[in-house]
Amino acid sequence: MTWERVAVPFEGYGSGVEELAWGQSELWRAMQRQQTFMPIGYAEPLPPGTTLDTVVDGLRYWMGRYQTMRTRLRHDPDGRTRQVVHASGEVTLEVVDADDDTDPAKLAEEVRLRYWESDYDFVDEWPVRMAVIRHRGTLTHQVVVLCHLVTDGFGGLIMLRDLASRNTDPVTATEPLEQARWQRSPAGRRHLSTVLRHWEDVVRSVPARRFPDSDDPRTPRHWQVGLDSPASHLAVRAIAARTNVDASPILLTIFVMATARVTGANPVVTRVVASNRFRRGLGDAVSPLTQTGLCVIDVAGLTFDQALARTARRAFVAYKHAYYDSAALDEVVERVCRERGEHVDLSCFFNDRRLVTRDLPDGPPPTPDQIRAALGRSTLRWGDPIDKPSERLFVNINDVPDTVDITIFADTHYVSPAGMEAIAREMEAVAVEAALEAEQ
Template sequence: MDFVASGRAGGMAEQIIVAFEGEGSGVDDLSWGQLDLWMAMRRQNSWLPLGGAVALPAGTSLADVVENLRYLMSRYQPMRTRLRFDADGRPSQVVSSSGEIALDVVDAGDDDPAQIAEAMRRRYEETEYDFVTQWPLRMGVVVRAGLPTHLVIIMCHLVADGSGAALMIAELDARETAPIKGMQPLEQARWQRSPAGVRQNQAALRYWERLLRTIPARRFAGSDDRRQPRHWRGEFRSLALQLATQAIADRAGMDASPVLMAVYAMALHRMTGINPVVFRPTVNNRFRPGLADVVCTVAESGLCALDVAGVPFPEALTRTRQAAMASYKHAYFHPVDVDDLIARVAQERGPDFDIGCFYNDRRITTRAGSAGPTPTSAQIRDALSGSQTTFRWTIRQDDPFERLFVHIDDVADAVQITVFMDTHFVSPGDAEAFLYGIEEIAVEAALELVPHPS
């Protein structure tokens, strides 16, 4: 291992230079998934870093950490991908077959290793990323008395979407050596220019244009509490919501994803008064040929319109499943073509037209319903009344989010909803009421479906 000394606040630091070599190289257009993420990064003025700091298992050696970094860089083409820009600023993907990357090693000394790791995480996330010259992964390890205690990994979202990241972690843990599966981004870009790719894009554009010309022009009624900083993020956790959605999914014999989407749509209608509700669900696109097991970003935001005004929950759920299937089918497209279409329709329909409402269900462990018995009505009521629902505002910033973006995640014994919003369109009070409304609607629907004990 080659060590390079460097100065770092919070402890003595060195760098280990790690060489890597893997299959595949070349230059091509960005794939549709990459381009969709690139455009989101431009809108939000962020390179959308992913990752965090974790404590390492006892017995982990520095050599283990080095080999894990080498494995990631060697196995996955997106880890070896940088960007190239033409004279008009149009990006291309540049995949290298080999190279070197630095692993930061920080000796905590007498300081708390967890605090050193957290400081490293913040530094990695807050330091600007050079898409042209830097690899899209930043990795560091905190050591005490020569033994690694914490690992910090931050990567650019262009490397992988949520499903791709989960697959990458599983393969790293297993040290998978089987050949890489699925179409890599270079191959995806070639397919997307093929006759089959052109047909897929044209079908998606027809679907989008039909909806864009018929949906209500506005997504939000407007905010009466505009704040500065303008863009806020909040975090909501609810055990009752988890139990209620699991109970409904179990009783209906389906995946929990459409259950929560139906609840979300009904709460959105309650908040805005606008019908049908229109939002952009994140679609992982891994049901498509060649994309199921690929580590990269293939997810795109579809378009879904749902008429849920005044209908009972079972009917809303049926409508959600039907509308979601149509949205998923047409959520694989050239993002520039869709953006151009949106701009043309918006110019015709007036300045109030927007579709800046997003929904991203990132759950993995709870999407298939409960692993054990169906939650009972008593359990749901106990969770609702037992102060096991929490909400807090976490970030206020000037850099933009979308007008409303909701992420759904697995956490221990709860569903977590992270809401990002523009307070000029959704007030803090409305956003908080919206989140509690999601819980309320789910609980009411579950208690109607789940038998009461006699």
């Protein structure tokens, strides 16, 4: 195996120094808490016939088109971290020549892991690491790893879409430099004041605790479990057909009802991840914008359809108030906790990460027999425990076709491994029960 480094010069429109925009600040604070640059990316096969010039041109296109790709951080003497957008520079593409008897796919994954796990320099490194694998003279795979400060899932789709078409239309979305300027404008300050008042009212009103005491704290304390549930996917399709409601609020309702059953907590208080791209000027933004809204849902005594209607309303309000200065929000929450004389636990998160599979397939809804038959195809998987800090409970719905793929991350000092598994399995049970309600 040999390595070659190809220098790729670039230039693009826009440069300057600004405060971090709210989406960037949210991620920067999370990176500091979790001690990671939150890498995102992939190792994938290249289309046959791809040349090195094509890959170089694609990297240069990304660097020139998006200000976030040309952004580094600056830590100033006043203690603030600021974004610095450069007008030009030079980034490196690595070309890795695989030995004749080496599996290029395996080598590509090894390169991705090296990029993923090595330290990242926020001040002096460009926020992209890219390589191509060459095997017997032919480019076979590409590896791309980005610092999360560049983009989020929705922004990543826009980047891939633009790359495929080599879109040269001017970028019309508001980019982070301009986002930061608006956020400290009178209009931005009014918006933030409204959001902070809403959060303060909610935090004052909710029960302080989210979870009963864990009866099985582990070391390492942070665990993950996944459930792949084709039956839940069929159930969601049936519920959507019956209620004419999108899958996203259905999945949130499934999570809320399952959590209430397992923990005994009502109302369920969870932070829902919002893309924020429904806001003016942000629809096609590549930069990271996802933040969380605070959703409070009491499902005691409700049927699933009643809970679904309530959840959809509460989620709408939560998304409306999910764009803010996270440092200012933390100050509000800390003040309310002091005034209440107790810590209010807000460390329960729900994230519908589906992008490509967001739309349900067309066709007739699944039958009850099809849903029941799929129950036997569910699989549970446990990830490796870690000791890096994370949230007390974080539930993801992953972008996997023809199934509801759930990943639960939890601090076992608050949610035991058995409790994590119970929430995952109860989510499947709630979905299937709700889908079969119509025939009862």
